[in-house]
Amino acid sequence: MKWSVLFFVNSILLGEGLAMDAFSVSLANGLNEPKMGRRKMCGIAGMFAGFQAAMPMLGWICVHTMVQRFQLLSRGIPWIALLLLSFIGGKMLLEGIRGGEEEAVQTKLGLSVLFLQGVATSIDALSVGFTIADYGALMALVCSLIIAAVTFATSLLGLQIGRQFGTGFSGKASILGGVILIAIGVEIFVTGVF
Template sequence: MIVFVFNSILLGVGLAMDAFSVSLANGLKEPQMRKVKMIKTAGVFGVFQTGMPLIGWLCVHTIASYFTAFQKAIPWIALILLGYIGGSMLKEGISGEVEEIDDTILDKKTLFIQGIATSIDALSVGFTIASYTWYSALISTVIIGVTTFVICMAGLKLGKIFGLKLADRATIFGGIILIFIGLEIFISNVFM
């Protein structure tokens, strides 16, 4: 149980790094953001990071359950997807090409688009948690969402204070975490 919670938190941390970077930028660009708006903003990121892995899990169990050979490919898919996403994040962070955010004050439409953009990679996590029961997948995705919420609140607060200086490091850190989680899933499912 402790390993399950720890892995879910690590997945949440790794997946939340894009949202953290965006939250830093949002905090910088709207330094007078009220606490209620901060909670709603972090909440949107948390909801998307909860929903996307759950959608991925549902896809695996509704479509892939008909293909037993596909089940054996899941660790490979997790390794490839998380490695690719993590590698892309590393490349972005090292090259300094983190996505720029529009200079306008954050509105609902922009926040919705940011929520989708920062959580689309979380859809692949549904493949990585495919061996979980429905209840375990739900608990794991809620932990991921809560972790994202907390990280995004910190990002908004830090963004208001420090700005974008931390954004590249957050992307690098998130990339490393996702790569290690992909390796852990692959090794524990293929070699053990």
């Protein structure tokens, strides 16, 4: 592909498609912490955007260096996403049922959990490296940065919506957030395996 308007449109649409998982997880995070500050929101959106940029580039590198080995790994991507999101969602669900939501929010949205969420929501973007394999290195990088920008904006939107509704759900936000994360994991698994 050559530099064109179509390249940018395709990159934006690709970014929006990939950002849907990050949007849903952001929504759950916003539901969980309705009083989240703008700085933390930008940090969360930035984490998701960073992973969404890194994964296609990693996939592109794999295509150009070790295609054979990567094909074996691609079969495990839906399983990894299912396990990570089910673990995080299950933990949120249990904490919401037990009623320890205020304490749970402190640990749930820590750096390690956000890292796991970032990996889980962007792991399917790894396979995008195959679709952009015919791009040159600079073009692949620009595509990845566009995906990151779209993911950042989409994640901020999800966090804002979640914050708005989180106040109304008060004590049940953790349960809803956990259910959303588990559903995303199942969706990634089902679409990846079948």
